[in-house]
Amino acid sequence: MREDSPYQALKLMLMSGALGAGEKLQPAILAERFSISASAMREIFLRLSGEGLLIQKEQRGFCVGLGDPATLAELSDLRIIVECGAVEKAIENKDLDWEARLTAAHHKLAHVESRLHAAGTPGDIVPLWTRVDWEFHETLLSTCPSRMLRAYHRKIYEHYRMQVVATVRHAGFFGPDTIAQHEAILTAAIAGDVEACRRAIGQHVDIVRAHVLD
Amino acid sequence: MREDSPYQALKLMLMSGALGAGEKLQPAILAERFSISASAMREIFLRLSGEGLLIQKEQRGFCVGLGDPATLAELSDLRIIVECGAVEKAIENKDLDWEARLTAAHHKLAHVESRLHAAGTPGDIVPLWTRVDWEFHETLLSTCPSRMLRAYHRKIYEHYRMQVVATVRHAGFFGPDTIAQHEAILTAAIAGDVEACRRAIGQHVDIVRAHVLD
DNA sequence: TAACAAAGCATTTTTGAGATTTTTGCGCTT
DNA sequence: AAGCGCAAAAATCTCAAAAATGCTTTGTTA
Numbered sequence: 354m355r356e357d358s359p360y361q362a363l364k365l366m367l368m369s370g371a372l373g374a375g376e377k378l379q380p381a382i383l384a385e386r387f388s389i390s391a392s393a394m395r396e397i398f399l400r401l402s403g404e405g406l407l408i409q410k411e412q413r414g415f416c417v418g419l420g421d422p423a424t425l426a427e428l429s430d431l432r433i434i435v436e437c438g439a440v441e442k443a444i445e446n447k448d449l450d451w452e453a454r455l456t457a458a459h460h461k462l463a464h465v466e467s468r469l470h471a472a473g474t475p476g477d478i479v480p481l482w483t484r485v486d487w488e489f490h491e492t493l494l495s496t497c498p499s500r501m502l503r504a505y506h507r508k509i510y511e512h513y514r515m516q517v518v519a520t521v522r523h524a525g526f527f528g529p530d531t532i533a534q535h536e537a538i539l540t541a542a543i544a545g546d547v548e549a550c551r552r553a554i555g556q557h558v559d560i561v562r563a564h565v566l567d
Numbered sequence: 568m569r570e571d572s573p574y575q576a577l578k579l580m581l582m583s584g585a586l587g588a589g590e591k592l593q594p595a596i597l598a599e600r601f602s603i604s605a606s607a608m609r610e611i612f613l614r615l616s617g618e619g620l621l622i623q624k625e626q627r628g629f630c631v632g633l634g635d636p637a638t639l640a641e642l643s644d645l646r647i648i649v650e651c652g653a654v655e656k657a658i659e660n661k662d663l664d665w666e667a668r669l670t671a672a673h674h675k676l677a678h679v680e681s682r683l684h685a686a687g688t689p690g691d692i693v694p695l696w697t698r699v700d701w702e703f704h705e706t707l708l709s710t711c712p713s714r715m716l717r718a719y720h721r722k723i724y725e726h727y728r729m730q731v732v733a734t735v736r737h738a739g740f741f742g743p744d745t746i747a748q749h750e751a752i753l754t755a756a757i758a759g760d761v762e763a764c765r766r767a768i769g770q771h772v773d774i775v776r777a778h779v780l781d
Numbered sequence: 782t783a784a785c786a787a788a789g790c791a792t793t794t795t796t797g798a799g800a801t802t803t804t805t806g807c808g809c810t811t
Numbered sequence: 812a813a814g815c816g817c818a819a820a821a822a823t824c825t826c827a828a829a830a831a832t833g834c835t836t837t838g839t840t841a
Contacts, residue, residue: 380793390826395794399610403617405718412832414793427715434652501641504619505723512715594823604796609824626802626823 359387360397367406367417368511369480370518375419378407404508406515420520422566428513429562435506436490436558437551443497444547451496452543458492459539461485466532482527483514489535493542521565530560573601574611581620581631582725583694584732589633592621618722620729634734636780642727643776649720650704650772651765657711658761665710666757672706673753675699680746696741697728703749707756735779744774 363383366372384394398415401407407415418424443451462485469478490510494503534557541549577597580586598608612629615621621629632638657665676699683696704724708717748771755763 392826393824396613396824399613400617403614412793413834424715427713430713431715431719434648438648499641499644501638501645501726505645505719508722509719606795606797610794627804628823 359389359393360400362387363397364401364406364511365480365483367401368514368518369483370522371480372417373522374519375416377414377416380414405512418515418519420516422520425513425516425520425565426562428509428516429558432506432509432513433555433558435502435509436494436554439494439497439499439502439506440542440550440554441547442499442502443494444542444545444550446496446498447542447545448496451492454495455489455492455539455542458485458489459535462489462535463532466527466535469527470532487514493538517561517565531557534560573603573607574614576601577611578615578620578725579694579697581615582728582732583697585694586631588733589630591628591630594628619726632729632733634730636734639727639730639734639779640776642723642730643772646720646723646727647769647772649716649723650708650768653708653711653713653716653720654756654764654768655761656713656716657708658756658759658764660710660712661756661759662710665706668709669703669706669753669756672699672703673749676703676749677746680741680749683741684746701728707752731775731779745771748774 372378378398380391380394380398384391387394398407398409402409402415406417408418409415465478465482465485469482472478487510491503491507494506497503534553537553538550538557541553586592592612594605594608594612598605601608612621612623616623616629620631622632623629679692679696679699683692686692701724705717705721708720711717748767751767752764752771755767
């Protein structure tokens with residue numbers, strides 16, 4: 354699409370929980386942080402609002418959606434449906450290059466996750482983890498021939514992650530077995546076992562949901 | 568969401584094929600037609616671009632996506648997956664009010680479609696048909712408890728319809744058996760037959776795809 | 782003391798103009 | 812005649828300021 358730096362940066366902030374649930378976005382402050390004008394900031398708000406990641410309250414500015422357990426559960430279902438459907442086609446079209454890229458993405462993810470696990474407190478690694486987690490799942494689906502399926506998976510993933518961090522803010526979103534679950538997905542994918550991969554993805558998302566919703 | 572009149576009007580134009588595939592949108596002309604400023608027009612472009620219904624080419628304005636057969640096929644698949652998944656849950660939660668609303672929506676749709684069938688040339692009822700077709704499918708899913716599933720179905724439906732009219736413009740998108748297919752969906756839904764309803768929806772979308780793609 | 786109203790303040794939205802970029806048209810060269 | 816290059820024109824994007832709206836506070840009255 355486009356690689357608008359402030360646009361990407363703000364989206365990463367939203368997906369990393371830098372802003373609380375229902376918190377209103379202040380154009381002036383964010384504009385100064387990104388060194389752009391308030392109008393350019395507003396354009397980014399408009400676009401993100403069109404993507405469903407921000408809510409525009411008429412004459413009252415923009416705010417992030419509030420963390421709703423039901424919404425999180427619905428997005429989890431949706432993500433499972435779409436990601437499982439796409440990974441099936443991705444595995445059907447797998448090749449050596451894909452295996453290499455997926456292994457590399459998992460290597461990075463595992464490294465960050467082990468650091469996150471050891472650190473105890475999330476700290477400032479969360480944005481990094483948000484990115485590498487996305488890159489892993491994106492790489493997983495990269496050989497799925499349907500661009501639309503991949504595109505909507507991305508939208509749903511972003512929406513899903515925002516909802517997760519809106520529900521639990523900084524703590525607890527990183528489940529205890531996440532590392533093992535990602536490894537299970539990798540193993541099944543490399544082995545070309547579609548059913549095992551679907552199960553691994555479903556469990557991965559379901560466990561996070563259960564963990565977040567207590 | 569919001570009931571911005573110019574916003575809705577432009578979206579309906581896009582979904583009705585008032586603008587050709589790849590055609591660039593001229594802010595000044597559209598702004599005058601809707602009696603708003605060029606900046607307000609641009610805000611609507613931004614939002615629609617965020618929804619994926621418009622494409623922004625840097626420093627070259629906005630344009631509608633071009634009609635790509637592969638994209639249409641992908642969106643057809645996606646629509647079938649999501650709409651079938653949602654209709655299953657909708658039927659599980661059906662009640663008398665839903666049956667009444669669905670019958671009413673189908674009645675309107677059948678009336679418009681018979682006029683469209685008789686008229687031969689689409690003419691100016693295409694926007695009307697676009698709306699009642701959407702209202703029928705929306706009503707069909709209205710008792711599905713997952714708001715996210717319904718929301719993403721709407722996005723995909725809008726994207727799908729834009730792609731259809733971008734591919735075939737004004738002629739041919741209205742298949743010969745569309746009336747019978749909608750009636751089959753209605754009958755199966757009222758009867759509570761999930762499997763028959765899924766089949767009817769799948770055939771409905773598949774036949775349109777085959778008809779459009781020759 | 783509580784409730785209502787009006788004025789002041791802060792924020793958002795819109796407007797209009799300036800600056801940068803792309804496109805178009807014309808003349809020149811090969 | 813075709814292709815290249817430069818200049819003019821059109822369009823887009825960005826920016827800063829004005830207008831409109833919502834929120835807060837203060838003052839008055841019951």
